[in-house]
Amino acid sequence: MIQTPTHSSLELWPVGNCQVTGLIDETGGLVWGCVPRVDGDPVFCALLNGERQHEGVWRIELEGFARSTQQYQRNTAVLKTRLEAEDGSAIEIIDFAPRFRRSGRMYRPVAFVRIVRPVAGTPRITVNCTPMKNYGEAVAETTNGTNHVRYLVGQQALRMTTDAPVGYVLEKRTFRLESDLHFFLGPDEPFGGNVGRETETMLELTDHYWRHWVRGLATPMEWQEAVIRAAITLKICQHEETGAIVAALTTSIPEAPGSERNWDYRYCWIRDAYYTVQALNRLGALDVLEKYLAYLRNIVDNAKGGAVQPLYSVMGEPELTESFAQHLAGYRGMGPVRKGNAAFSQVQHDAYGQIVLPTVQAFFDQRLYRLAGEADFDSLEQVGEMAWKMHDQPDAGLWEFRTRQEVHTYSVLMSWAACGRIATVAERLGLIDKCEFWRDRAAKIRARIEEDAWHEEGQHYASALGGSHLDASLLQMIDLGFLKPEDERFQKTFAAIEKGLRRGEHMLRYDAEDDFGLPETAFNICTFWLMEALHLAGRETEARALFETMLSHRTRSGLLSEDLDFNNGELWGNFPQTYSLVGIINCATLLSRPWSFIR
Incomplete structure (x- = not known):
């Protein structure tokens, strides 16, 4: 068998430390990894490199390769890949990005660690580490020392420190693996200490960090493994330095084959991040919320009471000019590969509500290090003013x-929700006049929705005021508290959405043509919204069965991308998609039997 896959697949396993992330393929190849941040240059870009799978990759190749198996170390972001050869020889590759407390702070370098162990027979391996620069334009030049290789990737360099024979690594020579080998690929600076001892210690401490973090999660009784994996992955989608949460770790995985719906999702959408912190809050993962609130405060400050963009870079940069990476062929050769996202210049007014909703918790949650007060309320009102101004x-x-x-x-x-939640905060702070002011605004927006969003002929709420089209997002009327599940209008809207947007066990976003024609794949978060609505409608058995079906579509790493072909079940769209992982957590929490079920 050939160890290098003949084409790219979404059977990928993320590793990360909230500073840098990588995606490992089915045979242990690091095929996607950007530096110095998730939205940086993909020095490992084989995922989008078409037929050039041998470039933009870091692969430990086993001579006579026959099969592979993979699993995460329990409750961690540490991955083990076992490669077996036809003669019975086998190796184990351990992949992780270091993350642990050291010297009073969190150590999370821009670094990938790989440990390779012989586990059976007399394995022979080849180390192919071929990072590229400038979005696949060229292979990085190298220099080396006695125990390291420097890769010149653009304006910076990465240094691989190793106890493997450096000459074999540089020349990609095949050699017998007779003892454990250790690789630390990180900043271009001397590596302190013995690389073997240090990386083994990093492995132990990183393993302990993740296990300890998972212990703090309030998981549901059922589907715990699925929830834990989703939570860990959402955690590594946060850029901890600033608190930003990216929508996905990749760019330009098509929403459908050959559709050119190829977008760069390595940025922080205010909307997606809201859903992420909402889901993690249900599990008690307060650390993600705290970091994200700090990011939001900076966004609001920089807006100075004006418009807020729908997305920003992880550093808060507003300008995300969209362009094409000309040297990358795309996922399975399906270009274009985009960097940047023109949606930053769009007007999306729901962002104001999605700033207010997570921020409100800071006025109530006593667990937070920093409780919000009246000064924060003043900033919140600025966001509310924009929500009111732009709601219609x-x-x-x-x-x-x-x-x-x-x-x-x-x-x-979302504008209605923003005004209503601000009123709740004003009441909490004893600002009675402010409370009445914002409640009045919320009431006026509610009346507008009731009057103009209702499509009398179709007997359902429409996707737009005065419109007639259906939209799966209307199911969020319950979650936001706008309607109760038993409301007659909601029941009729739900029935219409099921009839118009449901495709078997999956759900479309909308039923109208968009800029690229009719949608060809189901949008996974909408399918999870369907499950929530089924549960609230009392169709519990159907909701649970649908949830099990969606779990069966996960990759072997336990994750989902953005979209799914409702005909053959194949995953499409950027990976791993935070929206979809949010759906796993929310539905598991909602549908699980209580812990008291165990007797």
């Missing part, structure tokens, strides 16, 4: 239409 104005909507604008019902709902 057209925008691109949460699905980011590029060629048309409407007054999207979901955006108006």
